[in-house]
Amino acid sequence: MRKEGYAVQKRKNGFALLLSLWAFMVLMSACSSLRWSKTELWEEADRYLSPAFMAAMTHQSWTEASEIEATSFLTFYLAAAYENRLGFSLPETTVWTEGEEPLIPAESVEESVLQFFDVNLEHLHTSPYYNADTSTYTSYGLGGAGNYKITNVTLKKSVMQIDFELYQDDSLLQSGTLSLQRKGEQFRYQSCTSVPV
Numbered sequence: 001m002r003k004e005g006y007a008v009q010k011r012k013n014g015f016a017l018l019l020s021l022w023a024f025m026v027l028m029s030a031c032s033s034l035r036w037s038k039t040e041l042w043e044e045a046d047r048y049l050s051p052a053f054m055a056a057m058t059h060q061s062w063t064e065a066s067e068i069e070a071t072s073f074l075t076f077y078l079a080a081a082y083e084n085r086l087g088f089s090l091p092e093t094t095v096w097t098e099g100e101e102p103l104i105p106a107e108s109v110e111e112s113v114l115q116f117f118d119v120n121l122e123h124l125h126t127s128p129y130y131n132a133d134t135s136t137y138t139s140y141g142l143g144g145a146g147n148y149k150i151t152n153v154t155l156k157k158s159v160m161q162i163d164f165e166l167y168q169d170d171s172l173l174q175s176g177t178l179s180l181q182r183k184g185e186q187f188r189y190q191s192c193t194s195v196p197v
Helices: 002-032 038-054 070-082 106-116
Strands: 103-105 136-138 147-156 159-168 171-183 186-196
Touching (some): 038 070, 038 147, 038 159, 038 186, 070 106, 106 186, 159 186
Antiparallel strands (some): 103 136, 159 171, 171 186
C-alpha cells in the first residue's frame, strides 16, 4: 500500500512539475514577444510615428483621441496605406474617377482607424471628407514640408514611449513624446505631448 501511495504521489509531483514548466514556457514566450533589439525597437517606433506625424497628430498635445481633428484620422489612414505601414492598404473597392480624388469606403477607413485609436464613429464622421450618402471618404494628396527625428524610445511593460523632434528645413520647431499601449500583437495610440522649442 505504501509503495502505491508513493507511486501516486510521485506521479502527482511529476505532473505538477510538467505543469509548472509549461506555464513557465508560456510566460517566457509572451515576454519574448516584447523583446526587441534596439534597432528593431526603433524601427517599430518609426512604423507608428510616421503616419501620426503625417497626420499632424504629433504637432499638438492630446490625452484622448477625441481631441484630435477628425480629418487627421483620414490623413493617418492614407499615410499608412500609401507607405504600407501598420497593415493598411487602399481597398480594391476604392472608386477611382479620372480627374477626381479616389473615394474610399468608409468601412475600410473606420475599421483600420479603430484598431489603433479609441475614437467613436460620430467623431470621424465630422470630417468634411466624409460623405454619409455614399458612405465614403474622399481621398486627397498628402504632402507638406517638415520632418521628424526620433530621439529616444522606451518600452516598459506594455507601454512604448517615442521621444521625437519636429523640424522645418533644418530648424527645430517642437519636441514631444508619443505614448502607445500594447494590445495583443499591436500598439494603440494613447496620448501625445508636443511643445514648441
